[in-house]
Amino acid sequence: xxxxxxxxxxxxxxxxxxxxxxxxxxxxxxxxxxxxxxxxxxxxxxxxxxxxxxxxxxxxxxxxxxxxxxxxxxxxxxxxxxxxxxxxxxxxxxxxxxxxxxxxxxxxxxxxxxxxxxxxxx
Numbered sequence: 001x002x003x004x005x006x007x008x009x010x011x012x013x014x015x016x017x018x019x020x021x022x023x024x025x026x027x028x029x030x031x032x033x034x035x036x037x038x039x040x041x042x043x044x045x046x047x048x049x050x051x052x053x054x055x056x057x058x059x060x061x062x063x064x065x066x067x068x069x070x071x072x073x074x075x076x077x078x079x080x081x082x083x084x085x086x087x088x089x090x091x092x093x094x095x096x097x098x099x100x101x102x103x104x105x106x107x108x109x110x111x112x113x114x115x116x117x118x119x120x121x122x
Contacts, residue, residue: 002054004076004083008044012066012087020060022048034116038069054078058092061085071111075120082122086111095122 011017026047035041050057054076061074067087075084077095084091084104091107093100105118 002048002050002052002057002076002078004048004074006046006048006061006074007072008046009040010066010072010074011064012068015064017060017064020050020052020057022050022052024048034114036070036114048076054081054083054092058083058085058090062088062090067111071108071113073108073113077122082120084108084120 024046027044028047029042029044031041032039032043035043057076062085065072065074065085065087071086073084073086075082077083080095082093082095082101086108089107091100091104093104101122105115108118109115
């Protein structure tokens, strides 16, 4: 079972996530505690579950996530695997693999994601 969170504001304008069955488990709207000055101050979080193939979901997210004026990412878990998806790039690793997690975080930092936002849970 896939479980994850997607920030609505992370979806590139003019794109859509179609053909991927997601079950919404929660929608929340909160002031982002660690938003940068150029990011929206309020984020809408969509908690979801899915039985979709995780690689297919990862590819679909990589195609719709925004990278202008800043880079967003989405993360989800599928069993004992963690997926961290950036625009046009995804990372997949086993829970607890510190080296692979660091590689995903390093990539995010190299694209301008603030370190305080590279704190996904496994």
